[in-house]
Amino acid sequence: MATRLIPSQTLRNIISALFSACMIFITTIANALPPSDKAIGNISPTAPVPTANRYLAVKTNLAAWAGTIMNMAADVQITKHVSVELPVLWCPWHIGSQHAVKTFVIQPEGRYWLSKPGRGHFFGIHAHMGWFNVRWNRDRYQDTDRPFVGAGISYGYLLPFNEHWAGEFTLGVGYANMKYDTYYNIDNGACIDTHTRNYWGITRVGLSIVYRFNLKK
Numbered sequence: 001m002a003t004r005l006i007p008s009q010t011l012r013n014i015i016s017a018l019f020s021a022c023m024i025f026i027t028t029i030a031n032a033l034p035p036s037d038k039a040i041g042n043i044s045p046t047a048p049v050p051t052a053n054r055y056l057a058v059k060t061n062l063a064a065w066a067g068t069i070m071n072m073a074a075d076v077q078i079t080k081h082v083s084v085e086l087p088v089l090w091c092p093w094h095i096g097s098q099h100a101v102k103t104f105v106i107q108p109e110g111r112y113w114l115s116k117p118g119r120g121h122f123f124g125i126h127a128h129m130g131w132f133n134v135r136w137n138r139d140r141y142q143d144t145d146r147p148f149v150g151a152g153i154s155y156g157y158l159l160p161f162n163e164h165w166a167g168e169f170t171l172g173v174g175y176a177n178m179k180y181d182t183y184y185n186i187d188n189g190a191c192i193d194t195h196t197r198n199y200w201g202i203t204r205v206g207l208s209i210v211y212r213f214n215l216k217k
Contacts (some may be wrong), residue, residue, distance in 0.1 A: 109127075124156065126151065177198050
């Protein structure tokens with residue numbers, strides 16, 4: 001059976017398209033949300049109305065980079081205490097005929113912030129979906145006709161450094177199910193076996209650098 005490794009240029013195009021779609025989605029939500037601040041006391045109708053910041057951030061996970069996993073995420077506030085994050089993680093590495101790691105994973109998460117989005121403690125519920133094709137020595141491991149899927153819960157803390165920059169720690173646990181084929185690691189190598197795995201354990205580890213835009217409502 002022929003190898004289904006994703007060409008690097010195709011992978012870059014997919015990532016670029018997903019990130020563009022994510023930013024369009026975030027901008028649409030940000031523009032659609034109505035202002036929540038009201039005039040107070042005897043402020044005249046023509047006086048400037050105080051505004052508040054709406055949390056919008058982009059970030060990258062240093063813990064994933066330590067594992068050679070390229071990644072980027074966007075996080076946008078949708079209510080007073082809730083934000084939605086969309087991380088995209090990918091590996092395009094083709095080391096040689098015997099070794100290659102090519103993966104693509106998305107892991108959206110809804111977050112409830114105890115204080116306000118972009119500051120302090122939060123709890124999250126996330127889902128994950130991913131595709132993989134890994135060559136290693138004698139064997140090659142490849143997802144079947146569906147990606148691996150799962151979900152989990154997480155806790156995190158965001159510490160602002162200044163107006164725009166911050167650090168974020170996240171740890172999540174949950175479940176994942178995957179079905180994959182094992183092939184001989186040669187051109188058109190025969191399928192050796194098909195496996196199904198159920199995983200319970202750590203599903204998110206984050207040590208991220210965050211840039212916050214702080215849009216005005």
